[in-house]
Amino acid sequence: MAKAPTSRQGQLSLDLPQDERLGYRGPAVTDIVGITYRQLDYWARTGLVSPSIRKAEGSGSQRLYSFEDIVRLRVVKRLLDTGVTLERIRAALEELARQGRELSDVTLASDGRTVYAIDDDRQLLDLLKRGQGVFAIALDPLVDELRGEVSVLPSLRGVTIEPAADGADVVPFDVRAV
DSSP: OOOOOOOTTOOOOOSSOGGGOOOEEHHHHHHHHTOOHHHHHHHHHTTSSOOSSBOOOSTTOOOEEOHHHHHHHHHHHHHHHTTOOHHHHHHHHHHHHHTTOOGGGEEEEEOSSOEEEEETTOOEEEGGGTTEEOOOOOHHHHHHHHHHHHHTSOOBSSOOOEEOTTSOEEOOTTOOBO
16 A cells, blocks of 8 residues: 655655545534634635645535644644744744654744744754754753752751851851761
């Protein structure tokens, strides 16, 4: 069996033949994604998310969206909810496609202004600056590393610093190293 071709949109690829892929009609898609039919229609007409199973071909025809299309639509919706403009979302998705990355290969993050992609190699890329690398600090590993380093340092327990009459801070004499 031949695999379904991966589209230019950088959509997820499943190991299903093209003729066995399920399609979902517009009203069902809008319900599950949480968008209006007008949004869905606009995004399809402008190529942001085109239905990969069947495109509309004149009056009375219905678009059919694949599961991968629905994932892409939900990503667009979530990015809109964070405050990213449709123009920036389009640019970010186009940059992913330009790099040959699929949505399944990255984790997207946003600060409401830009869109970042974190790939499997833990690289953080600013998709709106043509994939420029961004400096990031993963805090969990940093905290674990510091716990190990701090555990071998001499520490003080129960230290209170009392202000002296002359304004200088004085550490009480009975402080014991632990």
